[in-house]
Amino acid sequence: MGFGSWVFGVVAVMPVALLAQGISFGDAPGASAAKKGHVVFISDGAVVEAGKPEVIELQFRVDEGFHINSHTPPDALLIPTLFKVDPGEGVKVLGEEYPKGAAFKLGQGADAEMLDVYQGEFRVRLRVVAAKGAQTLAGTLRYQACDHAACFPPRSLPVQVAITGK
Amino acid sequence: MRRIGVLAAMVVLVGLLVWAGVYNLRQRRAAMQRAQIVLVKDGTNPPAASGSGSVDVSELGGESLKGKVAPAFTLVDISGKKVSLADFKGHPVVINFWATYCGPCKLEMPWFQEFSGKYQPQGLVVLGIDQDEDMPRDQVATGAKKSGVSYPILMPDKDIAKNYALGDYLPQTFYVDKNGTVVEESVGTPTKDEMEANIRKVIGL
Secondary structure, rough: OOHHHHHHHHHHHHHHHHHHHHHHHHHHHHHHHHHHOOEEOOOEEEEEEOOEEEEEEEEEEEEOOOEEEOOOOOOOOOOOOOOOOOOOOOOOEEEEOOOEEEEEEEOOOOOOOOOOOOOOOOEEEEEEEEEEEEEEEEEEEEEEEOOOOOOOEEEEEEEEEEEEEE | OOOHHHHHHHHHHHHHHHHHHHHHHHHHHHHHHHHHHHHHHHHHOOHHOOOOOOEHHHHHOOOOOOEOOOOEEEEEOOOEEEEEEHOOOOOOEEEEEOOOOOOHHHHHHHHHHHHHOOOOOHEEEEEEEEEEOOOOOHHHHHHHHHOOOOOOOOOOOOHHHOOOOOOEEOEEEHHHHHOOOOEEEEOOOOOOHHHHHHHHHHOOO
């Protein structure tokens, strides 16, 4: 067998070796869940008319099985979901509008507590004025996630949105 | 000669990749088997079947304190009084980590309150340790009051979470027997029956 055949053989085995590596990718379920933030930002950039007030939507997704408080939770001790805009030039934010939360019953019977939460996908609407050209709107979504039996500390998700003013 | 060297290097590389993959796969399978053992131990049902949200610490990749001596601490309660774990030497102690933002914590705290009264004759002590970030004592007190608890609520210091190997999850509870050993621990809210079973176990009933 020539050198070329040997090389071909080794290269042919490579996908199997890589597949074997792929099997081990990812942590144990609990461990990976513990590292996750449970909320992701999924919006694309936006194109708006330069110099005029326009509404853009920031779309987020909460992991299945988890919930975060809405912007207006029923208890002052609960941490509301809040989008904070970073100071910057090129995009001015005139206002924010949060979606209504959904009722979420925690617990059963007399011990149950009603929460107001976001689950799955939700959108925060921003009224913005962008300068002409490519701009970046930066901010942070602050939220606090729980599942039906445990909670995670409050987290801050950095968000950057590419906005083109035309 | 150079060709043979290159070929040998490639063979070694592929061999290493396959070995590492197989090794990791075996480790993962072993971890899964351990997790299954944890879920059915002591004849209990898995959480999904029992309705409990409580899970074993080891399932979350955290360090278990079970079987170890509960880490000592001296903390300040919401009235400003110093409280040490050593103050309760000889008593079974439940140490519950909670936060005011944590709904499931507030769900189980009234149960701790109820059981602290029910098993007071057996010397049971329940201690709540707050895990809010930089929250003033009066606000923590407000949160505890809303949950209807009167057992001691302690403010955290910089070491307590590390010493108890707390992860990201709350609530987290340690059941310590009268000898100071952690007998049971749970993450998340258990069912009320599970909580009482843990308490009875730590009391020795």
